[in-house]
Every structure is written in C-alpha cells, then in structure tokens.
Amino acid sequence: CEDCGKSLIGECKLHGPLIRAKDRVIPSRARLTLPHYLTLRVLELRAGNQQILGVFAKKVIQKRTQFGPYVGQLSTKLTCYDESRLVLQVLKDGGKYFLDTPNEDCGNWMMFVRLARNQEEQTLVAYQHCGEVYFTTVKPIEPHTELKVWYAADYAKFMEASAVFIKEESDVCPLPPVAKEPVDPWICSSCGSTFATFALLESHQCIHKDRA
Secondary structure: OOOOOOOOOOOOOOOOOOOOOOOOOOOOOHHHHOOOOOOEEEEEHHHHHEEEEEEEOOOEEOOOEEEEEOOEEEOOOOOOOOOOOOOOOEEEEOOOEEEEOOOOOOOOHHHHOOOOOOOOOOEEEEEEEEOOOEEEEOEEEEOOOOOOEEOOOOHHHOOOOOOOOOOOOOOOOOOOOOOOOOOOEEOOOOOOOOOHHHHHHHHHHHHHHHHH
C-alpha cells in the first residue's frame, strides 16, 4: 500500500481496495471489417447469452455489388457449424478445404450473413473464384433489408448441394412465413418528416435544397 508503506497480502484494511481501471472493450476482427453501409442486428438471444446476428443494409446497395473474399481458416474438418449459415469450401493445391470460423477473430463480417430459405429472401449469391469465396448481390437491396445468401449453380455442384430452392410439395411441411424485420423510419433533419426508405428521404431533401 503506497499510503501506509506496507506490503500486504490482499487489500489494505486501513485504506481499502485499489480502484481498478478496465481496458477498453474493442470489437472483434469480424465486426471491425463490416462496411459502413451495413449493420449487425441481434435477431435472437439463446441460452448462455448467445446472440443470433443478421447483416442489414443501411442504404441502397446496387445489383452486382461484390463482397469478399470470405475470410476463414482452411481446415479439413469443420469445427464450428451453424445451421443458419452456409457451409463453404474451397479448392486449393488440389485439396478441398472448409472455410472454418470458430470465433469472430478468425473471419470477417461475411461470417454473419445468414442463408436464404427461399428465392424471395435471397439477396446474395456465393461462388468460388481463384481459390476464394465471394458474395455478389443478385438484386438491389433496400435499406433495413437483411442480406441473405445461397450457392451459385456451379458452386452448388462443388458443394454437393441443391442449386435451386426446395419447392413445397404436398408431402413436405412448408417453411413458416418469414417475419418482417422492424423498419426504423428515416427522419428529415430539416422538417422532421419521416420516410419508409432512404431513397424517399433523399428525394424529399431535394425540395429543401431547391427552396434554399
């Protein structure tokens, strides 16, 4: 203790405990790589405080926008499996390897993208190019829309997966309806008006500029 000049085991009974300063908590590698026009949302909280995350657009993303490459550890065995995410493999040096992401410091933000359950949900297509996996948008993505991915046709063959979505048959239990994510309104800073999409807000703000 610097106040009484004694070397003690544990806290000083006269002057009490030290004031502990904690290190600043920094985001994981995967979260730090998230582009500025994308955001992560917690969709579900499971046992053990496990968060189920989704990637959402903050502004309009054009069709044919490429993301990647996907970052993961090359492994002959998948150590981390999540039924809501795509299983990804690559061909390198004649061998077939999994892109494994056992934790958020082993991958980039693409590890948070969930798989599409039907064609209506799909906004991205996954494919392999030069030993890397990329995601590309298959249609314009509106703000507040979740990015969801499925395999491209050739990559589906490589992954030994279906290239098309399973159609609902009479003897097959259909998928439950997809719950729409809550939409936060876009607010005009000049007059306080609210808009459902960022595109409508931009159009409205042009009126203020013209008047000025």
